[in-house]
Amino acid sequence: MSARKRGTAVPTSAAPASAVVPAASLIPADAPFPKAAKVALGMPQLRKNLAHATGTIRAKRAKVAGELDDWEHLRDSAAAIKADVQHRLPELAIEFERNAIAAGATVHWARDGAEANRIAVRIVREAGAEEVVKVKSMATQEIELNEYFEAQGLRAFETDLAELIVQLAEDRPSHILVPAIHYNRTEIRDIFDQRMGDAPAGLTDDPAALAEAARLHLRRRFLSAKVAVSGANFAVAETGSLVVVESEGNGRMCLTMPETLISIVGIEKLLPRFEDLEVFMQLLPRSSTGERMNPYTSVWTGSREGDGPRDVHVILLDNGRTRVLEDEVGRQALSCIRCSACLNVCPVYERTGGHAYGHVYPGPIGAILAPQLEPGRHDDLPYASSLCGACYEVCPVKIDIPEVLVHLRQQGPHAAGEQAAMGAAKAVMARPRLWRTALRAARLGSLPWRRKGFVRRLPWPGSRWTVSRDLPVPPKEDFRSWWKERQR
């Protein structure tokens, strides 16, 4: 490994560590997005880490997606399969349950996160365990399983490298796929050094050394764990199988070594047929890590004597999903396969990171999913977008994110002042005469600035514009008078 770091002169070293400050502790989770974003924008290291990481993965994705001639057809197929699932979700869920039970699994249904957490704790207790190892899973982040376990006197250990970093730092994930994307490797070295307990002395920020330290730390956990908790990328109704797609192999350890396995699966993860995986296994790795194929794909169906966990539980989680399903436009969000491509291309996410969104699902998908999963709690998120459409362009399941953003904006609530301004603008624009009068008035009113050509400073709310941009002044002669003159 080279000692030169990209773009900086800081050498790979075991230099004295600075104290770990979790990023999430600095960015207010409950603040409205613009406010939280402002804090994040003021953290130069965070922005540098994000720009570097998203830029790298963006380029990788574009390259491998471009290699497939039928990429657009794959996207169409994936969108069609997901739409089909949404149309017959109840029937598919029951088919999945039937087949999973026939294969030896126990299937539970959870209306919400609280119910799922209670079921999981009960299973852990029945297994006589006090701790579990975890496969990286967004569903368990969504229902705050780790926090609930802790409150119940149980401990959940993350085994995904990035989740481990976040857990050790007592931080919150800031990205769907790479929860520790906001840390660079020097910061990660410091976290291991100060929080892991068994980090080797003189640990450097060499990625291989960091991975080795994590490996040794986790190995002990794998060997002693009796219970594992996972999510799933896909749940196949036809066979009752679950699928986990990962890069590190730590998930595979969790899925095979413990006696008991609990998988918490959002009901939107269902696929009708096993062969549907053919489509998604081409799209997911390319869209998420920018790899043609991920190193580990685990598929399991119920339980089998002498092969993996004996006690296999599946908790099918609703937690607001059936309500989202009722909205014909908004339900597209349930097609998401959590690849995170939309985060990586999003110019807003790239500059703010995930914490500013105040929800486990950040970025473009979070901006359409969070307000639907928790109505009334994230009304500012549909506005956290310039509607540039980069997300829609890359989404492997073709979720029209800008369309859903606009749809959610329509549902309000709208601030009274804005509503009045929009109403007035419409009233003028709907009457051509009034519109022409208004244009004339604007030309006259801006006379004092005419010579300069622009306005540099405006009072609030215009200051929201002039904080970083000048505003042009209407011209002396408009198009209309030019046109009239010509017609004569």
Added chain:
Amino acid sequence: MKRVGLFITCVNDALYPETPKAVVQILERLGYEVDFPAAQTCCGQMHANSGYQEDARTLARSFEEVFGGYDAVVTPSGSCAAMVRDQYPHLTGSGLGARVHELSEFLLDVAGVEDVGARFPHRVTYHPTCHGTRALGLGDKPVRLLRAVRDIELVELPAADQCCGFGGTFALKNSEVSSAMLADKCRNAAATGAEYLAAADNSCLTHIGGGLTRAGGPRPVHYAEILASAA
């Protein structure tokens, strides 16, 4: 069909007369009869994208009344053309969008002209605006037209496909994030050493230009004005 309706857009109506003038000149040079219906105002995009669907619907209906009688409508705005084409079907069920063309679409796909006979001896960089490129699918159409301009020196804009941070009310509601995006766009624009930064939408150019007058860098110009410059 040699008669076309011109939709200049509310932004140009208020701030940028030179752009629609340029469109008129280009089209007339190609032998088209241009008609400017004076009752036109706004396509309703700001209202639609900010979540005011009813207001947008009202404005869409007036637009349809004003332009419904034309076989072809030309507009120098990618985002307004996208509004009519993508959103009107949901708002009013109107199919008018098929007859509304952004200028480069009209020139290349309808008129079948790539070289409009312009000369512009300057260094120019091009910013592909998001709605024009992604929603409307303009691709490299404006650039193809610019390439045919005599004596122009086109230079690539680094990270060209990144949004400038305008996004209508986004620039106000999320002013800080928008400003951060703008700062990057201005830095990239300045790095090209170009005299002009061209684009297909004066609303985006208002934003980028408003940043460039402070940061220093190329002058914003609608590409139509380059195409209209006489040989």
